[in-house]
Amino acid sequence: MSEAQVIDGKAFAAKLRERVGEQAAKFEAASGRKAGLAVVLVGEDPASQVYVRSKHKATVAAGMESFEHRLPADTSDTDLLALVEQLNADPAVDGILVQLPLPDHLDEQTVIAAISPDKDVDGFHVTNAGRLAVGQSGFVPCTPLGCMMLLTDRLGDLSGLEAVVIGRSNIVGKPMAQLLLDANATVTIAHSRTKDLPGVVKRADIVVAAVGRAEMVKADWLKDGATVIDVGINRLPPAEGAEKGRLVGDVDYAGAQGVAGAITPVPGGVGPMTIAVLLRNTVVAAFRNEGLDLPEGTI
Numbered sequence: 001m002s003e004a005q006v007i008d009g010k011a012f013a014a015k016l017r018e019r020v021g022e023q024a025a026k027f028e029a030a031s032g033r034k035a036g037l038a039v040v041l042v043g044e045d046p047a048s049q050v051y052v053r054s055k056h057k058a059t060v061a062a063g064m065e066s067f068e069h070r071l072p073a074d075t076s077d078t079d080l081l082a083l084v085e086q087l088n089a090d091p092a093v094d095g096i097l098v099q100l101p102l103p104d105h106l107d108e109q110t111v112i113a114a115i116s117p118d119k120d121v122d123g124f125h126v127t128n129a130g131r132l133a134v135g136q137s138g139f140v141p142c143t144p145l146g147c148m149m150l151l152t153d154r155l156g157d158l159s160g161l162e163a164v165v166i167g168r169s170n171i172v173g174k175p176m177a178q179l180l181l182d183a184n185a186t187v188t189i190a191h192s193r194t195k196d197l198p199g200v201v202k203r204a205d206i207v208v209a210a211v212g213r214a215e216m217v218k219a220d221w222l223k224d225g226a227t228v229i230d231v232g233i234n235r236l237p238p239a240e241g242a243e244k245g246r247l248v249g250d251v252d253y254a255g256a257q258g259v260a261g262a263i264t265p266v267p268g269g270v271g272p273m274t275i276a277v278l279l280r281n282t283v284v285a286a287f288r289n290e291g292l293d294l295p296e297g298t299i
C-alpha cells in the first residue's frame, strides 16, 4: 500500500498570501489607500491571542492596513456593539472580524449580526450564509473556502464525487457542504448522531472532518484512495515532563496515511489556509466597497 500524498496547506497558503499581496497593491494603486482589516479580540484566550497576532502580521505583510482592537474580558455587549458600529462606519475599514470564541456573557450571534454584511470577511453574517445557500456572491467562511481550494487543486473537477462532511457547525460543516454541492459533489453531512458513521465515511471519495474530536476518524473507516481534509485542531494532554501536548486533527493521521490517496496534516494543513483566505476576502471586500472591478485572476 502506498503512502498518501501530503496536502501541504502551509505552502499553498504562502502562495495565496503572495497573490493577495499583488491584488492589495493593485487596490492601493486604484484607490489611493490600503485595504484595511479590523480584528476585535475580547479577553485573553491564549489560542485567540496567537491567531490575532498571526492575522496582524499576515495583513501587514500583504501590504494591507491592520486595525487591532483588544478589549478586556468583561467588556459589555453595549461597548462591543458600539465598536462594531464604529468600524462599520469607518471608510478605512474594509473587513471586520470578531475573534471567536467570545467570553460566555457575550452572544456571538448578536455580535455577528451587527457587522455590516459588506465588511463581514468571516462570512458568518446570516446575509452571507443566505447568499451562499442560494448561490449568490457574498463572503464565504475562510476555513471551508480554504478546504475547497485545496480540494480543487488536488482533484480538479469534483462533479459526481461522493463527499462526506463530518460536523455541522455554521462556521465549517454547513458552508463546506454547500460549497461541495455547488461543485456538483454528492454530499452527506454526518454528525455525532449519525448511525453507522464508519459505514457512511467508507463510501466517500472526499472526507472533510470538522468534528473537534481528536483522532476520531480511523483508517479503516476510509475508502482506499480517499482525499481527506482534516479541519480539527486538538491539543492532546502533555506527555510526562512536557509542557504542552501534541496538536492532532480529527483523523488518525498515521493510520490514514496507509489508506487515503491524499491527506492534510495537522498542523500545516487547513489551519494556515484560514488566515490566507481571510486576507483574500479582505482585498475582495476592499474592491467591492470602492465600487472597483476585481482584478483579472482574483481567486
Ligand SMILES: Nc1nc2c(c(=O)[nH]1)N[C@@H](CN(C=O)c1ccc(C(=O)N[C@@H](CCC(=O)O)C(=O)O)cc1)CN2
Binding pocket: 051, 097, 098, 099, 100, 101, 122, 142, 143, 233, 247, 266, 267, 268, 269, 270, 271, 272, 273, 274, 275
Ligand atoms: N472570527 C473567527 N474566529 C475563529 C476562526 C475564524 O475563522 N474566524 N477560526 C478559528 C481560529 N483561527 C482563526 O481565527 C485559526 C485557527 C488555526 C490556525 C492555524 O494556522 N493553525 C495551525 C496550528 C497553530 C498552532 O500551533 O496552534 C495549523 O493548523 O497549522 C489559524 C487560524 C477559531 N476562531
